[in-house]
Amino acid sequence: MIHTVGRRKVDVPISCRDCARGSGTVYRGIHRSSPDQLTACRTQVRAIPSTRMLYRQGEIPQAIFSVHKGWLCRVRQISDRKKQILSFIIPGDTITFSSIFMPGQPLSYGVQSITDVVLCSFERDKFRQLLHQERQFTEPYHQDLAEYLESITCRLADLGQRSAKARIARLFLELHLRHAKRNLVADGGFDFPVSQALLANSLGMTKAYINRSISDLRQQGLVILEAGRLTIPDLARLQAYAERK
Amino acid sequence: MIHTVGRRKVDVPISCRDCARGSGTVYRGIHRSSPDQLTACRTQVRAIPSTRMLYRQGEIPQAIFSVHKGWLCRVRQISDRKKQILSFIIPGDTITFSSIFMPGQPLSYGVQSITDVVLCSFERDKFRQLLHQERQFTEPYHQDLAEYLESITCRLADLGQRSAKARIARLFLELHLRHAKRNLVADGGFDFPVSQALLANSLGMTKAYINRSISDLRQQGLVILEAGRLTIPDLARLQAYAERK
DNA sequence: CGCGCTTTTGAAAAGGCTCAAAATTGGTGG
């Protein structure tokens, strides 16, 4: 199964059974016990270029999209020229997973691709039914939902209570953790294709200042951010830094 | 059914049927069609004094509490001496309604009473069963959940993108709207028992500065805040103000 | 090689913070 993104070829396993993402997704229960049922309700694998708006705020998603490759973000539109990034979506995430629980509710955010992306789409109602079939299928979903709430809540608290540098540190730590859970950390680092402009927006600060702040974190050896990769040499140290400063 | 809070007497309808809160709650569907089934799964009506911690972050709520009277807030503990108020809970709200959907998941926030409070508690599993009995019972729950997400998300965006005064304005507007929906607006205003210290915390600013900002809004005639009541003379004007400044 | 995008840097200004301390308010007990 080969798809194209721009001019680049991308291949995805024909069956969900062999997909490396499976164990880190919201449907990991299904993936383990009956991967073929999963494949059966997958309707397509789509490649989408970067900077595309997948969903607009207020839309009602009909399909369930799981990210195979690439980053996206959830964005809230404030006005014509102001927006706020609410969260980053990484491989293994389900894009609009609040709509698994509340199908029919309009999205309270838009979704935008950051990089080129490969998505697997599932037939919404079939997928929901499958997920609710067994307790061990539903459980991971609840866990992930709780985790998402936790993450949003955490960001809110960080914006309210922490300094610019601490906010950066905490976002980096969260992303490291999420990548680790999905086996996406290699050599202590992971792909980090987010421009400083997006980063600034998501943390409620300006491009100029996030640049200075990151430089500072770099010079202190707390983070290594280069060539689209983020490495945190000493997690505990960065954590401690985020608590104090 | 009489209860005491401190030295003050409080009375609550014996049956949920006559409760003024019913139509604004998450169980409004049940309240309308079969209020007696609701009363049947109500286990008690409790009075709780102000400044009490009802739930600690990480606890797993066993009962479902609906607020009959008084304000509370959801709080995230950052460290020993730092915390962030995530949202305010007003009469008609369900305190831990995320646990209706995800029973067994630990709370990602603590809950604290702001004023003296009167709560109705419902037996968790009976309540959930009741709520899932009919589509028209579940629907309002989904709506409220979506609204809550919306509100958190909105606050996050406001902290990220707006000035201090705009943040205050928007919080006031949100609270006005929520009170209006529950028929708790009288003479254009509503009870507002929140100290500036709490307000400051919830909006990520300092006591001193929120005081100055509120004074300013007052002088511009945008809000009237006195004697524990908040009145917004001109909603549209305050809204417009929040967008620009 | 040149174009567009991202990162980096500078200088000045402002918004919001800190740390007090004073003034009000509301509730309590005598």
Next chain:
DNA sequence: CCACCAATTTTGAGCCTTTTCAAAAGCGCG
């Protein structure tokens, strides 16, 4: 009804983090 205490609101002055607004420098790609 008054006096008092604790909590809340208000005010002041100085400071610091973060913003603003450019403009320069780097980088990736065709």
